[in-house]
Each structure stands twice: as structure tokens, then as C-alpha cells.
Amino acid sequence: MELLVTVVLLTFLMAIAVGIIVLRDLLAGVILLGLYSLVAAGIFVVMDAVDVAFTEAAVGCGISTILFLGAMSFTKHDQKPRGHDSLIAIVFVVLAGGLLIYGTLDMPYYGDPNSPAQTHPELTQHYLYKSMDETGMPNVVTSVLASYRGYDTLGETVVVFTAGIAVLSLLGLIRRRPEDDAPEDAPGDIPRHSSDDSGVDS
Amino acid sequence: MKLYPRQRHRVLQIVTKLVIPFVLLFALYVQFHGDYGPGGGFQAGVIFASAFILHGLIFGLQRTRQVITPTALRILMAIGVLIYLGTGIVSMFLGGNLLDYGVLAHDPKHGQHWGIFAVELGVGVTVTAVMISLFYGFASRR
Numbered sequence: 001m002e003l004l005v006t007v008v009l010l011t012f013l014m015a016i017a018v019g020i021i022v023l024r025d026l027l028a029g030v031i032l033l034g035l036y037s038l039v040a041a042g043i044f045v046v047m048d049a050v051d052v053a054f055t056e057a058a059v060g061c062g063i064s065t066i067l068f069l070g071a072m073s074f075t076k077h078d079q080k081p082r083g084h085d086s087l088i089a090i091v092f093v094v095l096a097g098g099l100l101i102y103g104t105l106d107m108p109y110y111g112d113p114n115s116p117a118q119t120h121p122e123l124t125q126h127y128l129y130k131s132m133d134e135t136g137m138p139n140v141v142t143s144v145l146a147s148y149r150g151y152d153t154l155g156e157t158v159v160v161f162t163a164g165i166a167v168l169s170l171l172g173l174i175r176r177r178p179e180d181d182a183p184e185d186a187p188g189d190i191p192r193h194s195s196d197d198s199g200v201d202s
Numbered sequence: 203m204k205l206y207p208r209q210r211h212r213v214l215q216i217v218t219k220l221v222i223p224f225v226l227l228f229a230l231y232v233q234f235h236g237d238y239g240p241g242g243g244f245q246a247g248v249i250f251a252s253a254f255i256l257h258g259l260i261f262g263l264q265r266t267r268q269v270i271t272p273t274a275l276r277i278l279m280a281i282g283v284l285i286y287l288g289t290g291i292v293s294m295f296l297g298g299n300l301l302d303y304g305v306l307a308h309d310p311k312h313g314q315h316w317g318i319f320a321v322e323l324g325v326g327v328t329v330t331a332v333m334i335s336l337f338y339g340f341a342s343r344r
Contacts, residue, residue: 050240054232058248063333066255070340136311137237137318145242146318150301154286157325161283164332168276171339 002046009043024079026072034065051141211260218260225253233326237315243322247329255337263341275335282328289320 016036023029037060044053108115118124127144137143145153233246258266290301297305303317304310 051242051245054240054245055248058245058252062252063248063255066252066259067336067340070337073340134310135314135318137314139237139239141240142236142242142318142322143314146321147301147303147314150290150303150317150321153321153325154290154301157283157286157328160332161279161328164279164328164335167336167339 005046006043009039009046012039013043024081026075026077026079027069029079030065030068030072033068034061037061037064051139214260218256222253222257225256226250229253233322234319236322237318243325244329246322247326248333250326250330251333251337254334258337258341263338267338270334272335272338275331275338278327278331279335282324282326282331285324285327286321287324289317289324293317 013036016032016039020029020032020036023032037056041053041057041061044050044056108117112118127140127148131137131140131143131148135143135147137147229246229250232241232249233243236242236246254266254270257269289303289306293302293305294300301317301321304313306313306316
């Protein structure tokens with residue numbers, strides 16, 4: 001049953017990926033990217049990686065879709081038509097993809113309990129069985145992320161901070177002209193004494 | 203009853219007003235329940251920011267800028283990293299290594315608890331501020 005769900009979700013993922021490549025409409029592409037993240041989050045849930053699924057759903061499906069839509073307001077909605085696809089490029093892509101697949105043959109099988117990472121006494125064994133005694137955290141993911149590997153997470157936080165600084169220095173926080181931003185009337189506003197468009201039932 | 207252009211989003215506005223408190227509350231739950239269930243600073247920060255982004259999309263950026271100003275966001279971005287680093291440095295002053303939370307309290311487990319709490323808070327604050335300012339950056343240029 002779990003295998004069936006995984007296969008169906010992976011098929012969806014491939015179909016969406018092909019759709020993203022084929023579509024010229026950027027808006028549809030962005031929406032499909034959000035869908036891709038959602039399906040990927042579903043796969044992570046099936047794999048019992050709930051924390052990763054949560055992050056994927058919140059970041060990949062939520063925020064990045066909105067940021068892509070925001071970035072699209074700088075540009076046109078259609079991709080520029082490409083010339084003919086060069087044969088050499090296809091050969092190289094197929095070759096590189098084949099090499100990557102060949103590389104995965106050396107990796108342990110999915111969920112293999114005898115893989116080196118699972119059996120090493122200082123890795124999974126230590127974290128899974130000693131985490132509760134050492135940190136008192138029922139969620140091993142949190143204890144690894146924030147305590148055992150706290151230094152890495154410090155680096156990640158600094159990366160997020162740096163990315164924010166970089167985007168701000170590129171885009172700036174230039175104040176939009178007020179007339180562009182004229183907000184619509186919202187409930188709770190002090191009613192402006194405008195002429196005829198303030199009353200609902202006239 | 204006639205609907206004028208300015209009132210075409212009235213339903214969305216009211217529904218958004220109802221939804222935003224729950225989004226914020228859920229973000230806080232994810233933030234502070236990360237020790238026991240799935241979640242943590244990164245996810246909570248993104249969810250917290252999405253409430254402000256929703257507000258910006260529905261009510262206009264000008265209003266959201268009044269709720270949380272770009273200057274405040276820049277300060278919050280730095281404060282998050284400083285909370286994280288400060289936790290590490292405090293644990294150094296108390297005789298441990300950098301980010302060695304065991305020394306923060308008499309019982310090492312309580313120390314770990316406090317340390318992880320502070321660190322996740324720092325992550326959450328930074329991620330929230332960065333996400334909202336990214337949205338401001340993209341949405342305020344047309």
C-alpha cells in the first residue's frame with residue numbers, strides 16, 4: 001500500500017516536472033512549482049520525515065510561490081521562444097543524467113537497516129537512543145538540529161540573514177509612490193468623507 | 203445594493219481578518235512545540251511571515267508597512283542572529299563550549315531545554331523578518 005502511494009506520488013512529480021519544462025506560460029509554471037513542492041511534501045510524509053515535509057510545504061509551496069509571483073511582476077508572463085534545441089546539448093544532458101544514475105548504484109538501498117549510517121555507533125545509534133537521556137527532547141530532529149548540530153544551524157541562520165541583506169541591497173526598500181499603493185477601503189477604517197463610493201446601499 | 207470597485211474585496215478582507223489570528227497562533231504553536239512534535243524555528247518563521255504577507259496581499263502594502271515597518275524588520279533580522287549567537291556565548295561564559303547548553307541550568311537537561319528554546323526563537327525571529335522583507339522588496343517595486 002505504501003509502495004503504491006509512493007509510486008503514484010512519484011509519477012505525479014514526474015508529470016509536473018515535465019509540465020514545468022514544456023509550458024511557456026510563466027504563471028502556470030510558478031503554480032506548477034508550488035504543486036511540485038506539495039507533492040514532494042506528500043512523499044516526505046510517506047517516508048515519515050514529517051519535519052522535512054512541513055518545511056517543504058511551508059517554504060516551497062507557500063512562500064517561494066508568492067516570491068516567484070512577486071518576481072514575475074518585474075518581467076513578462078511568457079517565456080521568450082527559444083531557437084531549436086541543439087543536439088550536442090541533449091547528448092550532454094543525457095550523459096550527465098546517466099552518470100548521476102550510475103552514481104546512485106553505489107548508495108545503500110532506501111531504508112536499508114544495514115547501511116553504514118544506520119549501524120555506525122556514533123551516528124544514528126547514538127542520536128536515536130541517547131538523545132532523550134542527554135537533551136530531554138522527544139523529537140530527535142529538534143535535538144539534532146538545535147543541540148548536537150547547533151553550530152550548523154547557526155550557520156544556516158546566518159545564511160538566511162545574509163540572503164535577506166543581499167536581497168535588500170539589490171532591490172532596496174524603495175517606497176512606492178503613494179498613489180500606486182492606494183489601499184482599498186477595509187473594514188475598521190475611519191471612513192473618508194468621499195462622495196458617492198462610500199455607501200454600500202445607495 | 204451596488205458594489206463599487208473599492209468594495210470588491212470585502213469578503214476576502216473579512217475572511218482574512220478572521221484567519222490571520224489563527225495563522226499567528228499556529229506559528230507560535232509550531233515554534234514552541236518543536237521539542238515535542240514536528241516544527242521549529244524555520245517552519246514557524248515562515249508561517250508567521252505568511253500571515254503578514256496575506257495581510258499585505260489583501261489590504262495593500264501600505265497598511266502592512268504600518269503594522270511592521272521595514273526598519274523594524276531590519277533590526278529584527280539582526281536580533282534573531284544575535285539571540286542565537288548570544289546563547290552560545292553565554293554558555294561559553296558559564297564554562298561550557300560554544301552552544302553547549304548543558305551549563306545554562308543546574309540540571310543539564312533543563313539547560314538543554316533552555317538553550318534549544320532560545321536558539322529556535324532566534325531562528326524564528328530571523329526567518330520571519332527576512333521573509334517579510336523579501337516580500338516587501340518584491341512587492342514594492344513595480
